[in-house]
Amino acid sequence: MQFINNTFFGIFVSVVVYLIGLYLFNRFNNFFLFQPLFVGMILGIFVLWVLEHAMGVSSTLIYDAFWHGGKDNFIGANLLFWFLGPATISFAIPLYKRNDIVKDYWLEILLSLVVGLFISLIIIYYICRALNLSNSEIASLLPQSATTAIALPLSTSIGGIPAITAMTVILNSVIVLAIGDQLVKWLKLDTDPIGIGLGLGTSGHTIGSAKAVKLGSIEGAMASIAVIVVGIVTNIVVPLFARLIGLK
Amino acid sequence: MNKTEKERIIEEEQKDASPVIIQLGIFAAVLFVSNILSLIMPKAFPVPVPVWGLIILYVLLTTHVVKLHQVEKLSGFLIGIIGVFFVPSGIQMYKSLDLIKEDGITLFIAIIASTIVLLVTVTFTTRLFISISRKIRNRRE
Missing domain, CATH: 1.20.5 (Single alpha-helices involved in coiled-coils or other helix-helix interfaces)
Structure with missing residues (x-):
């Protein structure tokens, strides 16, 4: 136990599994299942799981060692996690570079996000019903278009389980990163960069936006604006929708 | 080559990037103010710290208080390796x-x-x- 109770255990594991993912991704011609983030996540969970069983300690102890370096430390993998903050702020730059699009199309952007989100909520609700999910599970999935800081309190307030919501928001990013742009191309929706950007930003949050930045300047700017606007819109629309379908 | 006014401004602002320490300073200042702002916001209507930061930095850029060359390098770097930052969340x-x-x-x-x-x-x-x-x-x- 002693040797994993230090700050660099979590950081080391996170970086190494990501690098292994990156290697596999390049080795197998960018095959989508070998997306570095996806591989890294699975490998990392596997490493922790193996350690838990090899050392015969509780999963909480292993998790604490990973996340903040055990009971005597405050920093571990959460140091890397912290950098998501400054990285999110960075999206102001792609947004600024193409703010001419925002000036021209702000009404269309706002309308598309509100209407698109509302239609999505209806479809998601019926998918959940079809899959026989419980009310609390449905309530956990509805706030997923917002980022964690908004989605978790929202989930609690409409009777959801925050842990499921947190997992959903994380998986959103991973899924969008893996198949997002392929899917859009495949459905022939890739004619409009504004649409792609807003779609990637709404469904994939900051990770989806990073993908959008790689696709092009308009896509990147639109994903950035989606990250800002969707959080606020979700906070208004989801409670209304939950009341409408009688969740709470 | 015809350049729009916008492109000309961006090119002007991109000239010689500021040292990393200055870029870090700007980010730290923005984060600090965002933290305060998100504390002031009512509980029922949370705006996450990074989203505040995004808005503030955007406003600073459009008002030309902060120039592109003072933040572009760091932001490009952070966006480029955002995947690594996200790994702990996944393993979580x-x-x-x-x-x-x-x-x-x-x-x-x-x-x-x-x-x-x-x-x-x-x-x-x-x-x-x-x-x-x-x-x-x-x-x-």
Whole structure:
């Protein structure tokens, strides 16, 4: 136990599994299942799981060692996690570079996000019903278009389980990163960069936006604006929708 | 080559990037102010610290208080390796493994489906609205 109770255990594991993912991704011609983030996540969970069983300690102890370096430390993998903050702020730059699009199309952007989100909520609700999910599970999935800081309190307030919501928001990013742009191309929706950007930003949050930045300047700017606007819109629309379908 | 006014301004602002320490300083200042702002916001209407930061930095850029060359390098770097920053969040799901055990597969399918629904619906709606508005604009001209 002693040797994993230090700050660099979590950081080391996170970086190494990501690098292994990156290697596999390049080795197998960018095959989508070998997306570095996806591989890294699975490998990392596997490493922790193996350690838990090899050392015969509780999963909480292993998790604490990973996340903040055990009971005597405050920093571990959460140091890397912290950098998501400054990285999110960075999206102001792609947004600024193409703010001419925002000036021209702000009404269309706002309308598309509100209407698109509302239609999505209806479809998601019926998918959940079809899959026989419980009310609390449905309530956990509805706030997923917002980022964690908004989605978790929202989930609690409409009777959801925050842990499921947190997992959903994380998986959103991973899924969008893996198949997002392929899917859009495949459905022939890739004619409009504004649409792609807003779609990637709404469904994939900051990770989806990073993908959008790689696709092009308009896509990147639109994903950035989606990250800002969707959080606020979700906070208004989801409670209304939950009341409408009688969740709470 | 015809350059728009916008492109000219961006090029002007991109000249010689500021030292990393200055770029870090600007980021730290923005984060500090965002932290205060998000504390002031009412509980029922949370705006996350990074989103405040995004808005503040954007406003600073549009008002030309902060120039592009003072933040562009650091921001490009951070966006470029954002995948690594996200790995701990992914591994964090280790904590909720027993949560998935019960309804695991169904929940998983629901999450994948709803992600795709969000992506496709928003992209499709936007494309529809933009093409409608372009038609209206063309008619006006």
